[in-house]
Amino acid sequence: MGNLPSAAKHCLSYQQLLREHLWSGESVAGALDPAQEVSQLSGLPEFVKIVEVGPRDGLQNEKVIVPTDIKIEFINQLSQTGLSVIEVTSFVSSRWVPQMADHTEVMRGIHQYPGVRYPVLIPNLQGFHHAVAAGATEIAVFGAASESFIKKNINCSIEESMGRFEEVISSARHMAIPVRGYVSCALGCPYEGSITPQKVTEVSKRLYGMGCYEISLGDTIGVGTPGSMKMMLESVMKEIPPGALAVHCHDTYGQALANILTALQMGVNVVDSAVSGLGGCPYAKGASGNVATEDLIYMLNGMGLNTGVNLCKVMEAGDFICKAVNKTTNSKVAQAAFKARLE
Amino acid sequence: MGNLPSAAKHCLSYQQLLREHLWSGESVAGALDPAQEVSQLSGLPEFVKIVEVGPRDGLQNEKVIVPTDIKIEFINQLSQTGLSVIEVTSFVSSRWVPQMADHTEVMRGIHQYPGVRYPVLIPNLQGFHHAVAAGATEIAVFGAASESFIKKNINCSIEESMGRFEEVISSARHMAIPVRGYVSCALGCPYEGSITPQKVTEVSKRLYGMGCYEISLGDTIGVGTPGSMKMMLESVMKEIPPGALAVHCHDTYGQALANILTALQGVNLCKVMEAGDFICKAVNKTTNSKVAQAAFKARLE
Numbered sequence: 001m002g003n004l005p006s007a008a009k010h011c012l013s014y015q016q017l018l019r020e021h022l023w024s025g026e027s028v029a030g031a032l033d034p035a036q037e038v039s040q041l042s043g044l045p046e047f048v049k050i051v052e053v054g055p056r057d058g059l060q061n062e063k064v065i066v067p068t069d070i071k072i073e074f075i076n077q078l079s080q081t082g083l084s085v086i087e088v089t090s091f092v093s094s095r096w097v098p099q100m101a102d103h104t105e106v107m108r109g110i111h112q113y114p115g116v117r118y119p120v121l122i123p124n125l126q127g128f129h130h131a132v133a134a135g136a137t138e139i140a141v142f143g144a145a146s147e148s149f150i151k152k153n154i155n156c157s158i159e160e161s162m163g164r165f166e167e168v169i170s171s172a173r174h175m176a177i178p179v180r181g182y183v184s185c186a187l188g189c190p191y192e193g194s195i196t197p198q199k200v201t202e203v204s205k206r207l208y209g210m211g212c213y214e215i216s217l218g219d220t221i222g223v224g225t226p227g228s229m230k231m232m233l234e235s236v237m238k239e240i241p242p243g244a245l246a247v248h249c250h251d252t253y254g255q256a257l258a259n260i261l262t263a264l265q266m267g268v269n270v271v272d273s274a275v276s277g278l279g280g281c282p283y284a285k286g287a288s289g290n291v292a293t294e295d296l297i298y299m300l301n302g303m304g305l306n307t308g309v310n311l312c313k314v315m316e317a318g319d320f321i322c323k324a325v326n327k328t329t330n331s332k333v334a335q336a337a338f339k340a341r342l343e
Numbered sequence: 344m345g346n347l348p349s350a351a352k353h354c355l356s357y358q359q360l361l362r363e364h365l366w367s368g369e370s371v372a373g374a375l376d377p378a379q380e381v382s383q384l385s386g387l388p389e390f391v392k393i394v395e396v397g398p399r400d401g402l403q404n405e406k407v408i409v410p411t412d413i414k415i416e417f418i419n420q421l422s423q424t425g426l427s428v429i430e431v432t433s434f435v436s437s438r439w440v441p442q443m444a445d446h447t448e449v450m451r452g453i454h455q456y457p458g459v460r461y462p463v464l465i466p467n468l469q470g471f472h473h474a475v476a477a478g479a480t481e482i483a484v485f486g487a488a489s490e491s492f493i494k495k496n497i498n499c500s501i502e503e504s505m506g507r508f509e510e511v512i513s514s515a516r517h518m519a520i521p522v523r524g525y526v527s528c529a530l531g532c533p534y535e536g537s538i539t540p541q542k543v544t545e546v547s548k549r550l551y552g553m554g555c556y557e558i559s560l561g562d563t564i565g566v567g568t569p570g571s572m573k574m575m576l577e578s579v580m581k582e583i584p585p586g587a588l589a590v591h592c593h594d595t596y597g598q599a600l601a602n603i604l605t606a607l608q609g610v611n612l613c614k615v616m617e618a619g620d621f622i623c624k625a626v627n628k629t630t631n632s633k634v635a636q637a638a639f640k641a642r643l644e
Contacts, residue, residue, distance in 0.1 A: 222637070226604055254633030257601040261569055295597040302568020302598070332597030336565070 045269035047306045049085065050293065051216070051246060052078055054321070055106075056087040056121060058278025058290055060099050064325045068102040072109040074324070077317040078275065079113040082309040087140070088118045091127035107134035119180055123154060128168050132175070139172055140180040140216075141165045143207055145200040148191035149184065149220075162206055169210045181207030182248070186217040186232055187224030187259075197235035205239045214244050216272055219259065222252030222289075226262040233266050242267035249291050251277060251330075256291035257299055264305075271296060276318035277330025292331035294318060387607055392428065394559070394589060395421055397622065398449075399430040399464060403442050405626050411445040413625045415452040420621055422456040424614035430483065433464035434474045450477040462523055466497060471511050475518070482515055483523040483559075484508045486550055488543040491534035492527065492563075505549055512553045524555030525591070529575055530567030540578035548582045557587050562602065565595025569605040576606060594631070 055075050059066055066074075071089075078086050088110060094101030103120070112118055112135075119138040122128045131139060143161055144150045150158050165181075172179045185192075186200045204215045217236065219229070229247075236245065247263040249256040249272075260271055273296045279289030297311045315334050322329045329335060398418050402409055409417075414432075421429050431453060437444030446463070455461055455478075462481040465471045474482060486504055487493045493501050508524075515522045528535075529543045547558045560579065562572075572590070579588065590606040592599040616635045623630050630636060 252633065252637045254600060257597065258604045261601045261604055292597070298596055299568050299598055299601055303570035332595065336595045 044264055044303065044305060045267070047269065047308075048264070048300050049246075049270045050083060050296065050307055050309060051085045051087065051248075051270060051272045052083045052275065052293060053087045053248070053272050053290065054078070054274035054276065054278045054293065056090050056100070057248075057272075058274035058276070059321075059325075060090065060097055061279040061289055062099065062325050062327075064327075065099055066321075066324060068105045068109065070321075070324045071102070071106050074317065074321045075106070075110045075118075077320060078314075079111065079116050081313040081317060082307070083314075084115065084308065085117045085119065088120050088136075090121035090123075091131045091134075091136075092121070092123050104130060104134045107131065107136055119178075122168055124164050125167050125171065128171060132177070136177075138178050138180070139168070140182060141168055141207070141212070142182045142184065143203050144184040144189075144220075145195045145203050146185040146189035146192050149189050152191065158203060162210075165207065166210055169212065173211050179212050181210075181212030181215045182218055183207065183215060184218040184220040184248075187219040187228050188221055190221050197232040200232055201235045201239055204236050208240050208244065214246055214270065215240060216246040216248045216270075218248035218272075219250055219256075222250035222255065224249065224259050225255050226258050229259045229262045230266065233263060233268065237266070243269070246270035246272055248272035250279075250289055251291045252289065257295060260291065260296065261299070275314055275331075276322050276334065278321065278325075289330075292318075292329070292333070294329075294331040294333040298333045391607065392589075393426060394428045394430065395426045396430045396591070397421070397619075399433055399443070400591075402622075402626075403433065403440055405442065405628075407626045407628075408442055409622075409625055411448045411452065413622075414445070414449050417618065417622045417625070418449070418453045418461075420618035421615070422454065422459050424618060426615070427458065428460045428462065431461045431463050431479075433466075434470035434477075434479075435464070435466050447473065447477045450474070450479055462521075465511055467507050468510050468514065471514060475520070479520075481521050481523070482511070483525060484511055484550070484555070485525045485527065486546050487527040487532075487563075488538045488546050489528040489532035489535045492532050495534065501546060505553075508550065509553055512555065516554050522555050524550035524553075524558045525561055526550065526558060527561040527563040527591075529560040530562040530571050531564055533564050540575045543575055544578045544582055547579050551583050551587065557589055558583060559589040559591045561591035562593055562599075565593035565598065567592065567602050568598050569601050572602045572605045 055071060055078070059071065075086060075088060089103040089106045090097060090100040091103050092100055107118075107120065110118065117138050118136070119140050120131050120136045122131055122139045122141055128139065143165065144153070144158070147158055150156065150161050154161060156164070169179050181204070183200060183204050185195050187195065189195050200217065204217065208215055215236075217232065233245070245268050247260060247268055247270075249259045263271070272290075273293040274290035275293040277290055277292035277295070293314055294311060297307055297309055297314060300307050301311065311333070315331075315337060318329055318331060318334055319338070398414060398421070402414065418429060418431060432446040432449045433440060433443040434446050435443055450461075450463065453461065460481050461479070462483050463474050463479045465474055465482045465484055471482065486508065487496070487501070490501055493499065493504050497504060499507070512522050524547070526543060526547050528538050530538065532538050543560065547560065551558055560575065576588075590603060592602045616632070616638060619630055619632060619635055
């Protein structure tokens with residue numbers, strides 16, 4: 001509190017503080033960093049894998065159709081930040097998701113950096129074959145814990161969707177292609193309202209049983225809170241080991257980081273996020289969507305959790321794509337950091 | 344994911360879900376509410392007191408000078424939400440904080456609802472007397488864990504500030520007026536950078552020892568994370584019982600709720616949002632609350 005004159009922002013100590021907090025994520029040689037002590041004392045994982053979904057889940061919900069070359073440049077920039085998983089695109093029909101119409105060109109156009117994985121979303125067997133032909137080496141299938149949501153999204157029941165996934169997963173495994181499973185509406189559905197943890201567990205268990213190596217539990221409309229996150233994870237973890245789980249939290253109600261923290265404390269160490277908090281929310285127009293990768297990294301850095309990701313480079317990629325879609329970043333860290341530099 | 348047509352927003356179930364989530368805070372008779380079950384299982388407190396600082400800390404940092412009658416109406420609206428503590432104003436010199444120049448008029452103009460407390464910020468003994476004359480029955484003093492910050496803010500050292508607070512607190516206690524103590528820069532200082540938990544503990548302990556009933560630990564520039572919050576609280580809690588502590592988290596880096604959750608290990612939200620809508624229109628800005636953004640937009644669709 002108190003009005004901070006702009007002179008303070010030029011203060012070397014403040015700049016130093018920001019640098020410390022916008023920590024690059026490179027490990028410090030020698031004595032244990034106090035923050036690392038914290039993470040080890042409290043039972044948190046030592047390493048958190050961030051799955052960057054900006055190019056797919058983020059852009060998919062942006063109104064402006066981003067040109068193919070911009071998407072490719074965006075993904076190439078992300079590839080140089082230390083992120084180890086970047087979801088590239090979705091091999092769905094362009095009738096349903098116009099933003100992803102250039103899926104083949106994007107998949108072929110990106111530079112696949114060693115040590116980085118580039119999964120793509122697959123709705124059915126036909127999409128799978130197109131993806132493989134375009135060079136995809138990892139895929140994801142998209143289930144839901146809500147009958148109404150699945151019906152509205154892909155016009156079938158949960159049971160029928162499982163049938164489609166089964167053939168995709170089976171073909172993928174045949175070709176040694178790893179498959180990730182998404183379960184959306186894990187903490188609430190825009191059509192059905194509340195979703196029981198038991199339903200989420202049932203769908204997750206089916207996908208895991210079919211051969212998905214990881215299940216990403218999505219708070220699709222961002223209504224979850226630490227309470228509902230805890231209850232849902234307690235149920236799912238009876239059937240699926242924490243190491244095979246991820247959380248995908250939308251920030252529509254500002255709860256994402258608190259929900260992610262709760263999941264981390266329960267043993268989950270894979271978190272989905274989108275640079276700049278891209279995506280908006282189709283269910284609350286103008287509201288925010290995916291949790292911002294920058295804000296997530298900032299929190300994880302501050303907790304002494306390794307991510308291997310360079311926050312400054314992520315912010316640069318975020319700045320690039322925000323200019324391209326002509327919008328302000330949804331990341332508070334990016335907003336604060338850029339304003340501090342401009343003063 | 345997937346594009347949701349606007350029809351879904353009118354779906355009764357979605358509206359019901361929003362209502363459930365924008366829970367009014369009234370307790371449910373009968374079986375244990377699932378949310379209560381969770382809090383009891385995880386060692387979280389059953390009740391959280393929210394200290395509303397919008398009219399003071401919030402408005403103080405707004406560029407637009409809000410008219411006195413708008414401030415009064417704003418506070419009156421907040422008084423009807425179930426909030427039990429609303430910080431009204433600051434009895435500082437208008438030279439330093441022009442937004443608070445009307446402190447006396449606001450204090451006198453608000454309707455003081457039974458069951459609601461209306462603390463005011465006090466920089467020194469002179470401010471204290473003005474506040475009491477204007478009807479204040481609770482006050483707060485503002486310390487900091489950083490020498491540079493205190494120097495820049497009130498032009499003295501931490502030690503000198505303690506001297507000032509001592510006389511204010513002493514006079515307040517003499518009149519049975521409760522005093523809350525703020526410790527700003529608890530997780531970082533815009534001038535000094537890092538602040539040690541030990542320094543925060545030292546300043547907090549001094550204020551608590553002088554008679555403050557509660558110490559509010561402020562992440563003034565919002566740089567804190569669950570890691571630094573935990574370390575700081577572990578240090579402070581060696582000297583001050585948790586029940587006498589509060590956290591005051593700025594959301595500059597989007598970390599506030601995660602930091603608050605860390606600190607935590609019947610307020611009516613809808614009415615709070617209405618009060619928020621009122622003041623945002625008055626200062627002509629968009630709300631920073633994501634819940635308010637999402638809820639209002641869902642209703643408009």
